[in-house]
Amino acid sequence: MSTPPDVVRSAYAQLVVTDLAKARWFWCDMLGFHVQYEDEEMLCLRGTDELTHHSLVLRQGGTAALDHLAYRVRTPEDVDRAEEYFTALGRPVRRVPRGQGTPGVGDAVRVVDPLGFPVEFFHDIDRAERLIQRYDLRRGAEIARLDHFNICTPDIPAAYAHYQALGFGCSETIEGDEHELYAAWMYRKQTVHDVAFTGGAGPRLHHVGVATHESHHVLRTADIFGSLRKEHHIERGPGRHGVSNAFYLYLRDPDGHRVEIYTSDYYTGDPDHETYRWNVHDDRRRDFWGNAVIESWYKEAAPVLDLDGRPQPVTEAVLDESAVQVGADGLGIVDPVRQDD
Numbered sequence: 026m027s028t029p030p031d032v033v034r035s036a037y038a039q040l041v042v043t044d045l046a047k048a049r050w051f052w053c054d055m056l057g058f059h060v061q062y063e064d065e066e067m068l069c070l071r072g073t074d075e076l077t078h079h080s081l082v083l084r085q086g087g088t089a090a091l092d093h094l095a096y097r098v099r100t101p102e103d104v105d106r107a108e109e110y111f112t113a114l115g116r117p118v119r120r121v122p123r124g125q126g127t128p129g130v131g132d133a134v135r136v137v138d139p140l141g142f143p144v145e146f147f148h149d150i151d152r153a154e155r156l157i158q159r160y161d162l163r164r165g166a167e168i169a170r171l172d173h174f175n176i177c178t179p180d181i182p183a184a185y186a187h188y189q190a191l192g193f194g195c196s197e198t199i200e201g202d203e204h205e206l207y208a209a210w211m212y213r214k215q216t217v218h219d220v221a222f223t224g225g226a227g228p229r230l231h232h233v234g235v236a237t238h239e240s241h242h243v244l245r246t247a248d249i250f251g252s253l254r255k256e257h258h259i260e261r262g263p264g265r266h267g268v269s270n271a272f273y274l275y276l277r278d279p280d281g282h283r284v285e286i287y288t289s290d291y292y293t294g295d296p297d298h299e300t301y302r303w304n305v306h307d308d309r310r311r312d313f314w315g316n317a318v319i320e321s322w323y324k325e326a327a328p329v330l331d332l333d334g335r336p337q338p339v340t341e342a343v344l345d346e347s348a349v350q351v352g353a354d355g356l357g358i359v360d361p362v363r364q365d366d
């Protein structure tokens with residue numbers, strides 16, 4: 026078996042948006058991302074703390090979708106390892122030399138991973154001016170950095186096995202009474218996750234998680250959207266998560282792309298860090314105060330593209346967490362509905 030690449034962290038998401046100006050309003054004016062590069066077709070954005078070219082790329086296109094996720098790897102040789110690893114898995118693999126892919130990114134490889142997701146692995150990326158203490162440039166949600174990707178996939182155990190083989194640790198899970206896996210949070214950087222899996226038809230992108238420094242930034246974001254009569258962009262929260270313990274707010278951008286404003290999770294860097302396991306019937310698992318999870322949060326997600334920009338077909342999920350009634354959720358019946366029953 027070939028050696029997997031040494032992944033450092035979730036690094037950027039490239040999203041297709043249908044109106045770049047409207048997306049710029051949402052992600053820059055409202056969330057506070059800084060523009061590192063822009064042309065008539067594309068925006069490369071970064072959070073205030075980020076020292077590399079971008080953590081979010083918005084590309085003008087006909088249909089809102091995930092163009093690709095991207096992980097930074099530790100060395101240029103890890104880009105070669107990624108190419109060899111996914112080739113050995115029999116997956117579609119394409120080398121993307123500097124200048125032929127996303128602006129600012131050096132030599133990279135793009136694959137369609139075993140879960141059907143378009144994923145880029147790169148090491149070289151242009152540095153960017155340090156804005157950490159440019160308080161005069163902060164606005165809106167004051168987004169500090171990208172934190173994680175959340176992906177919808179029908180086979181959570183397969184997703185877990187794939188990312189475990191890539192060396193990701195597992196910080197938390199949601200499991201059934203027989204320990205069937207409903208969701209998992211996995212990491213390479215020393216926080217709760219770089220990637221999480223939400224059970225559902227997939228491959229689809231559930232959300233991009235972006236971090237602020239303080240919970241008051243999360244609350245202020247909700248207040249700003251309310252003040253501007255744009256509260257319809259708020260989907261779920263503000264609230265306190267069970268899993269991750271983060272304070273959160275979920276928004277939908279003008280194309281429906283979901284973003285989570287997320288702060289205050291915890292350290293996971295010790296070699297013997299243990300996975301914390303939630304039961305799917307525990308109604309504090311997704312909201313520590315037991316608030317219901319709105320149905321759209323479980324059901325709606327963005328399509329993903331293949332390496333030629335074509336939408337990928339989706340496979341329906343086996344387990345449906347939203348069908349498990351927990352406390353005030355009041356969704357569905359007591360036992361998980363197996364869609365193939």
Ligand SMILES: O=C1C=CC(S(=O)(=O)O)=CC1(O)O
Nearest residue numbers: 221266267268269310311312
């Ligand atoms: O980042 C996250 C942390 C926790 C949760 S959950 O709703 O608490 O499961 C969802 C999430 O994956 O978006």
Ligand SMILES: [Ca+2]
Nearest residue numbers: 308352353354
């Ligand atoms: Ca509940």
Ligand SMILES: [Fe+2]
Nearest residue numbers: 173175234285
């Ligand atoms: Fe999240």
